[in-house]
Amino acid sequence: MKDSTLVVAGMATLAAGTYAFRLSGQLLRARITVPPRATRLLEAAAVILLAALVATTALTEGHGFSGFARPAGVLVGGVLAWRKAPFLVVVIAAAAVAAGLRLLGVR
Amino acid sequence: MLVDVGLTCLAVFFIGLSYGAVAAASGFPLWVPAAQSLLVLAGASEFLFIGIVAAGGSPIAAALAGMLVNARHLPYGLALPPGVTGRGWRRLLGTHLMNDESVVFGLAQPDLPGKRAAYWACGLGVLACWPGGAVLGALIGSVVHDTSAFGLDAMFPAVILALIVKDLRDARTRRAALAGAAVALAATPFLPAGLPVLLALAAVVLLVRSPAPEAAR
Numbered sequence: 001m002k003d004s005t006l007v008v009a010g011m012a013t014l015a016a017g018t019y020a021f022r023l024s025g026q027l028l029r030a031r032i033t034v035p036p037r038a039t040r041l042l043e044a045a046a047v048i049l050l051a052a053l054v055a056t057t058a059l060t061e062g063h064g065f066s067g068f069a070r071p072a073g074v075l076v077g078g079v080l081a082w083r084k085a086p087f088l089v090v091v092i093a094a095a096a097v098a099a100g101l102r103l104l105g106v107r
Numbered sequence: 108m109l110v111d112v113g114l115t116c117l118a119v120f121f122i123g124l125s126y127g128a129v130a131a132a133s134g135f136p137l138w139v140p141a142a143q144s145l146l147v148l149a150g151a152s153e154f155l156f157i158g159i160v161a162a163g164g165s166p167i168a169a170a171l172a173g174m175l176v177n178a179r180h181l182p183y184g185l186a187l188p189p190g191v192t193g194r195g196w197r198r199l200l201g202t203h204l205m206n207d208e209s210v211v212f213g214l215a216q217p218d219l220p221g222k223r224a225a226y227w228a229c230g231l232g233v234l235a236c237w238p239g240g241a242v243l244g245a246l247i248g249s250v251v252h253d254t255s256a257f258g259l260d261a262m263f264p265a266v267i268l269a270l271i272v273k274d275l276r277d278a279r280t281r282r283a284a285l286a287g288a289a290v291a292l293a294a295t296p297f298l299p300a301g302l303p304v305l306l307a308l309a310a311v312v313l314l315v316r317s318p319a320p321e322a323a324r
Contacts, residue, residue, distance in 0.1 A: 006165070009166060010160070010167050011146070013167065013174070017170070018148075021178055021180040022180045025182060025187075028184070040314075045311050046178075046179060047271050047284050048307055048311060049305075049307060051284035051285070052291035053155055053159075054268050056295055057263055082272055090268075090269045093265075094264075095261050095265075099256060099258035
């Protein structure tokens with residue numbers, strides 16, 4: 001792991017910032033109304049960040065390509081999730097496909 | 108209601124298991140997922156934090172990205188009627204219990220006592236199950252040394268994909284998410300780790316420019 005102090009600082013920042021968001025909405029309740037459009041944009045921004053994380057962790061390793069086994073597993077998991085398979089099935093299928101392909105020599 | 112809360116908490120426990128296992132497999136010591144699951148208590152942002160730091164990104168950039176994901180708690184606080192999160196010192200804990208699940212259950216009840224009971228039952232359940240799952244998952248994950256042989260590296264993106272798949276059913280969000288993912292992938296060979304994911308936010312303009320669904324109607 002990287003420098004522990006920096007990781008602790010990052011964790012503390014995230015924890016404090018999240019608590020501040022949780023509290024400020026309640027405190028502001030009497031004074032402002034957030035337009036529904038802004039709420040939807042915030043939600044979409046979160047989905048965009050997470051989708052980018054899916055893409056980069058599935059397809060890349062360092063600055064290059066991760067190989068075929070990992071994205072193939074993620075793809076199978078994604079199709080299962082889209083078809084509303086239970087969470088555990090999605091996750092285990094993704095890992096099993098990646099592991100199975102590697103067993104067959106696909107990297 | 109209690110059965111639904113129980114099932115939700117069970118699901119949270121399993122996501123916690125995978126979170127802990129992934130964190131351990133990415134080289135984080137047990138205290139990282141343990142402390143984070145307890146003190147942040149917001150799954151998606153913790154996955155994002157772990158993902159960015161494990162890829163070599165700055166923990167501070169990872170924290171800022173995580174806070175952006177957690178900004179949705181502000182409108183949650185606006186939506187909850189006063190008193191649901193508790194009064195006095197209880198409110199300190201009640202505020203920490205605010206998450207996607209507890210807010211949904213709380214808002215679904217017809218009256219204030221019902222809202223408060225559902226919010227607290229779900230919030231406390233998640234407070235027990237998320238860190239519990241994370242610690243158990245980290246213990247399991249730290250035993251496995253060859254993570255790629257078991258496909259554990261494919262688990263992480265699959266978990267996040269499963270978490271956002273319901274949002275991706277909306278065509279506009281899906282387009283923006285795909286565009287953001289493409290931007291991040293294109294930037295990965297050139298930018299320092301962690302930054303490509305943040306750059307994906309540029310795709311938000313796709314949503315700002317096109318009219319909102321009800322404006323189009």
